[in-house]
Amino acid sequence: FHVSARTLATHALSIFGDHSDVMTARTTGFALLASSSVQEAQDMAMIAHMSTLKARVPFLHFFDGFRTSHEVNKVDLLFDEDVRTLIDEELVKAHRERALNPDNPVLRGSAQNPDAFFQAREACNGFYMAVPGTVRDSMARFEKLTGRRYGLFDYSGAPDAERVLVQMGSGVGASHEAVNRLVTEGQKVGLVTVRLYRPFDAQAFVDVLPKTVRAIAAMDRTKEPGAIGEPLYQDVVTALAEAWPDGKAVPKVIGGRYGLSSKEYTPAMAKAALDELTAAKPKRHFTVGIVDDVTHLSLKWDEEFDTEAKGVTRAIFYGLGADGTVGATKNTVKIIGENTPLHAQGYFVYDSKKSGAITVSHLRFGPKPIESTYLIRQADFVACHQFEFMEKLDVLALARNGATFLLNSPYGPNEVWGKLPRETQEQILAKKLKFYVVDALAVAKQAGLAGRINTVTQACFFAISGILPREEAIEKIKEAIRKTYGKRGDTVLNRNFAAVDASLAALREVKVPARADSLLTRRPIVPRAAPDFVQRVTAMMMDGKGDLLPVSAMPVDGTFPTATTQWEKRSIALEIPIWDPKVCTQCAICPLACPHAAIRMNVFSPDEMKRAPSTFKAVPWSRKDGGPLDGMLYSLQVAPEDCTGCGICVDVCPSRSKEVVKHKAINMAPKLEHLEEERANYEFFLSLPEVRPSFDTIDGLRGSQLRQPLFEYSGACTGCGETPYLKLLSQLYGDRLMIANATGCSSIYGGNLPTTPWAKNADGQGPTWANSLFEDNA
């Protein structure tokens, strides 16, 4: 099995990486082999196959979820011939002959009793004892062929080290950088990389340790509450107890947790762990990478400790999920990695909201292999592919002094300065940034590649980043285009070449004025009206500053307040639906179908119109049945900042204008043109009293859409097919509903669950009544 190790759900689920899943598998008897880089993920896969065929023990080879599985890096490839050389065909044949097969019928999976089970269980011992030797042999044969040397455990650092880290997985990259730096500073430190974690060969582990070691920090990327310590820590302690030479003082061992759920792990944190080993009474169990202000287990680390190699160019790109930024930056890594002698690395940060989320691409380029398994903190180049981010994100926070800033802007070099928030202006001045703009949308459109802004921004990046000489860089892009589109004929090829040339022509350096004079400032992340928890916690996460939240900010048992998405206002739509009351039949299908509760209808007294904004639209309620709604007004309203622009509402609208072609009762229109007025309109709309038809007399579909959806603005993907059902349930069952999310989609978590307290019935027997209601009706 080759698996990217991911976080097990505990107080919350996480789609990100640590070793908690692999660690629960350590009781299975699988051999566990760890890779700590992209190169190793390939190499250990090979070694795992070589070894399992010989050993007859199943292998689980793992590498860090996201940090390794989603990193792009330049590697030495193994080819089919290599695989054929390394795999013994006789072992494959023997393996196949052991398969369950009618040619040679055998019984497996029997039931055994106290008389025989234990003896049979011990019959596999010899196979396990042989595994370390088998893996060592595989590694030796692998080295002979490829020149790449691996051991069961590998030591690096000072030969007379007194303080040593023990680690496996991607954290090794960061720790290795830290150890290298500290050794050059004369510190006696080292690092043991664990490769064969199970079976754990205690003697082999002790053998790689310098016998000068006084103290060890075992670094675990997992957490096992209730254990004396995490698994690698206990293994290190046990290995020393078993195999450390008699008569020499056994090194002190402390255990550290780091990197849970892909939490950043940097060389500075590795240094913090090594520093802790110098303490007279080091923390026996610590964490690093967070601020634990409750149980005070966390170590402080020095943000300034920087081990990035000289000669490496670091670039950061801000984009919107599904806008092509990640694809283009991956492509950039490939172009440079495959076509130049340079090494290249790409890593891409996005949250679990998938499409519509902010993406940040971290790219490094340099002459030597890049093992910096952490995010860029000082970028030479920053690109922002969405102008809107300027008003909400601190895009330039990671730009180093003198860096280059490329902004995709609808405003030209002379206009753009005044459109930037004052904070951004100040950063550009303080950091003395080179500032370029390009109107990528316009260039792409003109070149016949409408919407493909990534081609434009990529060309601009190559032109100004300085990684390659400009002419050579342009040539490489065109080569890549030729490879990708060559088969599609000259028209397509030429259109792409033209786009590249046009991009360079449209790229403009901005003459940066001497002072910041903008009247705009960055918007607060959430309105001041938001509740305390949202202000303190949710807003920090939305602002990309969740890493700064201390332990005390977090709920002790994973319990979060509901109704928080209403404060998020992701504002990711480019176009939003605009209502044409003249065509509308008030059928209620658009609010029903909206996956995000972002288009709504209501019925209200004409009196309310007195306080409505002037652009707010309403028409008489169309159903005249003498009921309580007779004579009232009807309105259909979009939530402009919660709408994702998916267009489903327009797709499902059954009413077409008889006068205008392709004109429906709602029609997509550019958001920016309508944002101000619809924001005000929606605010007024929300202030209208809710019409609440009783459950028994609910007027079918239309009645349901008059009720407040309690599952609103979910974090689901744009146009998600799952959420409208949850929303409708919340409207039908209202505050009597507890939503159990069985869809398995992490994007839907964090949606807006019931906010109003339980509405008890006349008997005050809310829960019983509701349970039976729910069982009967849902």
Add this chain to the structure above:
Amino acid sequence: FHVSARTLATHALSIFGDHSDVMTARTTGFALLASSSVQEAQDMAMIAHMSTLKARVPFLHFFDGFRTSHEVNKVDLLFDEDVRTLIDEELVKAHRERALNPDNPVLRGSAQNPDAFFQAREACNGFYMAVPGTVRDSMARFEKLTGRRYGLFDYSGAPDAERVLVQMGSGVGASHEAVNRLVTEGQKVGLVTVRLYRPFDAQAFVDVLPKTVRAIAAMDRTKEPGAIGEPLYQDVVTALAEAWPDGKAVPKVIGGRYGLSSKEYTPAMAKAALDELTAAKPKRHFTVGIVDDVTHLSLKWDEEFDTEAKGVTRAIFYGLGADGTVGATKNTVKIIGENTPLHAQGYFVYDSKKSGAITVSHLRFGPKPIESTYLIRQADFVACHQFEFMEKLDVLALARNGATFLLNSPYGPNEVWGKLPRETQEQILAKKLKFYVVDALAVAKQAGLAGRINTVTQACFFAISGILPREEAIEKIKEAIRKTYGKRGDTVLNRNFAAVDASLAALREVKVPARADSLLTRRPIVPRAAPDFVQRVTAMMMDGKGDLLPVSAMPVDGTFPTATTQWEKRSIALEIPIWDPKVCTQCAICPLACPHAAIRMNVFSPDEMKRAPSTFKAVPWSRKDGGPLDGMLYSLQVAPEDCTGCGICVDVCPSRSKEVVKHKAINMAPKLEHLEEERANYEFFLSLPEVRPSFDTIDGLRGSQLRQPLFEYSGACTGCGETPYLKLLSQLYGDRLMIANATGCSSIYGGNLPTTPWAKNADGQGPTWANSLFEDNA
């Protein structure tokens, strides 16, 4: 959660007990609390509830599967008032208020990202840190109420012990007996019982250890191949590394595996572990309870080391699954435990074949609490409730010298001696046994309790075991009968009283002759014709001697040969079906319905009859279609020793005699009357060539039943409803079939799977052809 710990399936499944399931749960963050006796299973359940409400950490309280979960023992009960006293209602209320509930809607089970997950994961630390203190408090309050004192870890043994066992679960009982005995002999040994295993309080563990300890054996009832050692071992090593006083030499720790899948663990084995600690180079990792002649990890133990307390009466009862023996012996434990000051213990050994298996009940009675958590090795009383066992089992192997032997025998005191195998006669003489017989079947029938032999044998046990004075014992049985049947009226009561009196009247002591003179000898377990594996391995298990099999006898990967049940000949039927060809219409329904392939039909040439036994029956094949079977003979034959006597064949037979009432084409008749001749007839029947209609022309139901069933004599329960389908599939698809047993019933495992090699088709493309056949047809 309160769970009986059971074995996880590895090379084989096992329904028996060890800690392998619980140990995989140790990564979950549950608190783990271990009980080591029946009394503790109650007490720790209480302490777990008290603690979890306070701690807000979920508790998994476990006790050993079978050894504790299925032991009957006298305990001090907790009553409802005690529970009310010990449980804090405020905590229950708080717990309920944290429930997911529409009154107070919250979000749980959210998705968290690298920015916040780690901090949130650390927010529970304080709760875990508080658990040991909380459990200690619960234990203190429990002791105050009940007087029963428990600690997180409890030490017993010499205050200046140098060698110590660490253990949890039922093994503690046996180890405790061993330590007590050795301490009285002046040895400096001790035992730490682990109760709160998670969170593991390293300081609390070290605190209970005498500081004189030089060496520790951590005893694990689980196996984790690939780990340096088993979990409790690694925990002990780590706890010492963290908390052993500075400046004092840390005790050497070794780790032992024992008791996997309920393997016997005795005081002698505990002594073996303690003895190993005296070695200059003790085995760092050992096993005890088996003979490991492959990797040589096992310790030898002294079979003669006996710690059973004086004044304890030990009784063993042999019965057949579902014959009432286990029920009656459990009842005996209750009668004595509840109605006398004596302590009583019952444990019941049966294999996973359920009904029809041999059961052995182990009962102890004595003046003090009984903590002997192992089988009886020297019985004062042996009862055999099935006369048939005498010919196949060594029933008297565990009888001590001078013990009492009660045999349920159809033969009276004067006849029985000659009906015993010579080996049994010799044992009776050598051990100077008191020998009693009773014809329990006859007594029960006469008393109007047909088949209830357990009432009879129970009365006889009380009369002659000497546990209570005879008159008092009879009075206690009658009291118990009054309690059980009082509500059913005087008739039932009197019938039971009469049965008791009649039992005593029918009980006869046998005058044991001076010498063994029987011409009978015990039958070999399997015929000499059985294959090597069956002779060496299977036969040992069938003979109840599987414990003696060394590791080398077992397959390394759980692969067993098929077709072994044919050698087992369980012979458990009291009645078998006898064929009446005059009534039979040759419909083939009886062989189809037989769950054990124990009644079969075949068609053969009249020539074959020349070599048939004289009692073998055959009639002309009834279907005359000019086909190849025209003019052949038909026979229906029972496998008398494989038949379980379930009677399904007779139930489904549609042909009734027109002359004799209730007479069908097959009719159940006492097996013993027909065994000899039908055994010979079946042997001849099996020698007949198989008629193998080709798959395409198979003659429906009748054709299928002419083919050999390859799933035969399964270990399923008598009359099992699942097996006929598997059998029919094997007949339809024959050797092209691989049976995947998805029924989940362990009784069916070990059935007779395909034995003949794959029959390739003309193209030699067996597997492909068969796979598609299987997909198309099955």
